[in-house]
Amino acid sequence: xxxxxxxxxxxxxxxxxxxxxxxxxxxxxxxxxxxxxxxxxxxxxxxxxxxxxxxxxxxxxxxxxxxxxxxxxxxxxxxxxxxxxxxxxxxxxxxxxxxxxxxxxxxxxxxxxxxxxxxxxxxxxxxxxxxxxxxxxxxxxxxxxxxxxxxxxxxxxxxxxxxxxxxxxxxxxxxxxxxxxxxxxxxxxxxxxxxxxxxxxxxxxxxxxxxxxxxxxxxxxxxxxxxxxxxxxxxxxxxxxxxxx
Amino acid sequence: xxxxxxxxxxxxxxxxxxxxxxxxxxxxxxxxxxxxxxxxxxxxxxxxxxxxxxxxxxxxxxxxxxxxxxxxxxxxxxxxxxxxxxxxxxxxxxxxxxxxxxxxxxxxxxxxxxxxxxxxxxxxxxxxxxxxxxxxxxxxxxxxxxxxxxxxxxxxxxxxxxxxxxxxxxxxxxxxxxxxxxxxxxxxxxxxxxxxxxxxxxxxxxxxxxxxxxxxxxxxxxxxxxxxxxxxxxxxxxxxxxxxxxxxxxxxxxxxxxxxxxxxxxxxxxxxxxxxxxxxxxxxxxxxxxxxx
Numbered sequence: 001x002x003x004x005x006x007x008x009x010x011x012x013x014x015x016x017x018x019x020x021x022x023x024x025x026x027x028x029x030x031x032x033x034x035x036x037x038x039x040x041x042x043x044x045x046x047x048x049x050x051x052x053x054x055x056x057x058x059x060x061x062x063x064x065x066x067x068x069x070x071x072x073x074x075x076x077x078x079x080x081x082x083x084x085x086x087x088x089x090x091x092x093x094x095x096x097x098x099x100x101x102x103x104x105x106x107x108x109x110x111x112x113x114x115x116x117x118x119x120x121x122x123x124x125x126x127x128x129x130x131x132x133x134x135x136x137x138x139x140x141x142x143x144x145x146x147x148x149x150x151x152x153x154x155x156x157x158x159x160x161x162x163x164x165x166x167x168x169x170x171x172x173x174x175x176x177x178x179x180x181x182x183x184x185x186x187x188x189x190x191x192x193x194x195x196x197x198x199x200x201x202x203x204x205x206x207x208x209x210x211x212x213x214x215x216x217x218x219x220x221x222x223x224x225x226x227x228x229x230x231x232x233x234x235x236x237x238x239x240x241x242x243x244x245x
Numbered sequence: 246x247x248x249x250x251x252x253x254x255x256x257x258x259x260x261x262x263x264x265x266x267x268x269x270x271x272x273x274x275x276x277x278x279x280x281x282x283x284x285x286x287x288x289x290x291x292x293x294x295x296x297x298x299x300x301x302x303x304x305x306x307x308x309x310x311x312x313x314x315x316x317x318x319x320x321x322x323x324x325x326x327x328x329x330x331x332x333x334x335x336x337x338x339x340x341x342x343x344x345x346x347x348x349x350x351x352x353x354x355x356x357x358x359x360x361x362x363x364x365x366x367x368x369x370x371x372x373x374x375x376x377x378x379x380x381x382x383x384x385x386x387x388x389x390x391x392x393x394x395x396x397x398x399x400x401x402x403x404x405x406x407x408x409x410x411x412x413x414x415x416x417x418x419x420x421x422x423x424x425x426x427x428x429x430x431x432x433x434x435x436x437x438x439x440x441x442x443x444x445x446x447x448x449x450x451x452x453x454x455x456x457x458x459x460x461x462x463x464x465x466x467x468x469x470x471x472x473x474x475x476x477x478x479x480x481x482x483x484x485x486x487x488x489x490x491x492x493x494x495x496x497x498x499x500x501x502x503x504x505x506x507x508x509x510x511x512x513x514x515x516x517x518x519x520x521x522x523x524x525x526x527x528x529x530x531x532x533x534x535x536x537x538x
Contacts, residue, residue, distance in 0.1 A: 004263075012267035019494065072498065100502075154430040154463070154504075161411045162428050165418045172412045174404055199495045200470045204502070207462035211404060215455045215470070 030219065037225045048082070048226045049089045055230045056090045061237040063191035065094035067213070068221070069205060071197035075104045076222045081114035083221065084145070086229050088123055094144045094187050100203040102149035111147070128186065144186060150204045156181065157208060181208055192236050194218045247348055249355045250304045254312065258482055262312055265486060268493045271446035274310060275319035275396075275468075277460055278303065280452030280476030287476070293337050298478040300345060309482050311393060313489060317443050319396040321460045325371065325405055339373060342399070346379035353386065360392030366438040367401030368409070374536060381533035388527075396442060403462035410436040413522060422518045431506050435519050439464055444503055447492050449485075451477045467502045469495050 041048070056062065066087055068080075080097065087095050097104055097111075104111065108127075115125065128146035160181045169176055189209045195217050202210070216232045218224065254262070278299055285295035303320055310318050323342070328335060349356070349363070356363070365380045372380070380399075413436045417423040423432075434440070445461060445468040453474040457465070471488045475481070492499075508516065 008263045009267045011264045015264065015490075016268070016493070019490075153466070154433075157407060157411075157463075158428060158430050158433060161414055161433060162425055164411060165415045165428065166425060172408060172415055174408050177404075177408045177411060199498055200472070201467055201495075201499060202465060202470070204466040204504075207466070208404065208407065210457060210462055211459045212456055 034219075034223055034225055037227060038223060041225070049085065051226050052086050052089045052230060056233070059090075059233050059237045062091050062233070063236060064092065065096070065188050065190045065192075066092050067096045067098055067190035067193045067205075069193055069195040069203060070097065070099040070104060070221070071195055071199070071203060073196045073220060073222065075099065075107070075111070077107075077110050077114040079221050079224050080111055081118045083224065083229065084115050084143075085118050086226060088141070088143055090233065093142070094146075094190075096146045096148065096187060096190065098148055098203070098205055100150040100153075100205075102151065105147045105149045108147050115145075146187065148206070153204045153206045156206060178208075189213065192216065192232070194232055196221050247352055248304050248307075248345070249352060249359065249361075250308050252308060252312065253305070254309070254482065258486075259312075261486055265489050265493070266314055269496050270314045270489065271469075271492050272315065273317040273319070273443040273445050274315050274447045274449065274488070275321065275445055275461055275465070276306065277321045277448070277450040277458065278477040279450060279454060279458075281478060283452060284476040284478045292334060293341075295478060296338060296341055300341060302478050302480055306480065306485065307395060309485050313485070316392070317394040317396070319366070319398060319442070319445075319461075321398045321401070323367075323399045323401070324459060325368065325400055325402045326459065328371070328400075339376065343373075343376055343379070346376060346383060349383050350379065350386075356387060357390065360390045362387045362390040362392075362394050364394065364396045364441070366396050366398045366406075368405055369400065369533070371400040374533075377533045378536055381530040385527070385530055385534060394442070396439075398460065401438070402459040403457075403464075404459055406437050406439070407433075407463055409438070410434075417518050417522075422521065423514065427512070427515055427518075430504070431511065432515055432518075434463075434504070434506050435508065435511075435515075436522065437463065440519075440522075446499075447471060447488060449473065449488055451475055451480055466504060467499055469499055 041051075068083065075097075084095055099105065112127065123141045123143055126142055126144050128144060160177060163180055164172055164176065189211065190213050193205070193210065193213050193215045195215060196219070198217070198219070200215065200217060214236050216235055218228050218232055281295045281299040282292060284290075284298070285292045288295070303322075307318055323338060327338070363383045365384060369377050369380060410433045414423065414428055414432060418425060418428075439461075442464070445464045448457075448461060448465050448468045448470045450457075450470070450472050453472060455472055457470075461468075469492050471491060473480075473484050473487075475484060508519065511519070
């Protein structure tokens with residue numbers, strides 16, 4: 001019995017160690033592959049934007065709202081700004097960044113600056129700051145951006161519950177909750193969530209919004225390649241929605 | 246096939262289970278049982294047969310989980326959205342449920358001996374009265390068991406769950422049992438259908454879909470989601486072992502976070518409210534049970 005347990009424990013350690021090595025080699029390979037791809041892109045002289053614009057033409061369905069989950073990664077503002085320009089090129093109107101640790105939300109200005117340096121002049125970027133921030137008179141495309149963290153998650157539902165309990169709403173049903181939850185919220189539910197890191201978990205992402213969201217992993221956003229982004233869009237457009245039917 | 250099946254594992258599978266048991270084991274695993282209809286198409290069998298095989302898989306999976314030491318298992322059997330399917334298919338599914346809940350009562354002795362507690366999560370009012378009656382019977386009969394927990398989500402969607410929790414809390418405020426400032430995430434968590442469930446560790450979705458489809462949106466805040474391409478009736482013990490292995494790999498990352506809610510840390514007012522809610526839920530079930538059909 002004791003011997004048995006001992007051998008199981010040894011086997012457990014062996015299996016996990018072997019996997020650890022396998023994972024290490026796999027990710028090292030991926031890392032260099034990413035670098036090589038980036039170099040290749042530079043030499044082919046195809047602009048990232050052009051590459052994306054050409055691919056988007058073939059993709060049948062483009063999401064309206066894309067959310068990016070940073071997971072455990074430290075934000076790389078330059079790469080995030082790159083992602084924003086790619087989203088804009090693909091015709092995505094709403095882009096949101098979720099960082100449960102709240103680092104990105106605190107340093108939103110840095111991201112704003114990085115985007116400002118990259119964006120093209122024919123788009124107008126509106127940052128969500130809890131109120132409607134519409135500016136009239138701008139002709140051209142408008143893109144909405146927002147950062148949020150774990151404190152915007154269950155807390156939002158709690159606040160909605162408080163509001164509904166105080167007010168004189170007669171009947172509480174799905175629609176009243178939905179309406180109250182999105183009272184000041186100009187963003188529709190995200191259709192696509194791109195998550196960084198190798199672990200698929202929601203990191204406490206606001207629960208109400210992700211009812212039908214597709215979650216697709218992009219590995220890491222550091223040094224992200226347009227191919228990774230385009231591949232995610234392809235995967236998204238291929239899936240058919242059935243809405244329980 | 247019955248709910249409690251005998252073990253069909255080979256010695257090698259048992260050996261692998263024993264190895265995995267040396268590490269952390271998830272305490273609560275939920276399954277989105279997707280792919281029954283695609284299975285019917287693939288194997289060219291009737292939908293009814295595919296759904297029956299899906300149920301058999303449920304019983305088998307439950308057995309594997311017990312072997313692994315997973316104490317709580319949740320199965321997403323029927324969503325509120327599923328009522329939108331064709332009347333014929335809804336009927337088939339309801340008949341299957343009817344048959345299986347009846348079977349559950351026949352296997353009473355086995356359930357009680359194993360200490361299985363059955364909980365059906367969802368908006369039971371949407372189900373036919375006779376099914377509701379058998380559900381109430383099963384839930385009341387097993388309500389003091391505490392070894393193994395089997396949750397079946399029927400007529401469930403997560404948005405409905407959250408809405409219902411808000412409704413329950415609102416009633417509490419109106420009756421004067423709660424103050425507005427009492428409302429927090431903890432209270433809402435304990436007002437949901439899943440109020441007695443443990444924190445969810447792993448969510449498994451079969452047939453390769455990467456959506457949560459309105460299931461456990463609140464509950465799976467930090468759960469490890471695991472997508473597998475197999476169709477539910479073809480789910481095998483190896484996939485389950487893979488899920489547990491992945492959970493062990495990610496354990497150090499996921500273990501850092503999680504909402505820790507404990508009923509004993511609540512104020513007496515909230516505790517009283519929750520006791521009342523529990524009493525109310527039990528008496529509703531008793532009402533369903535005593536209904537003549």
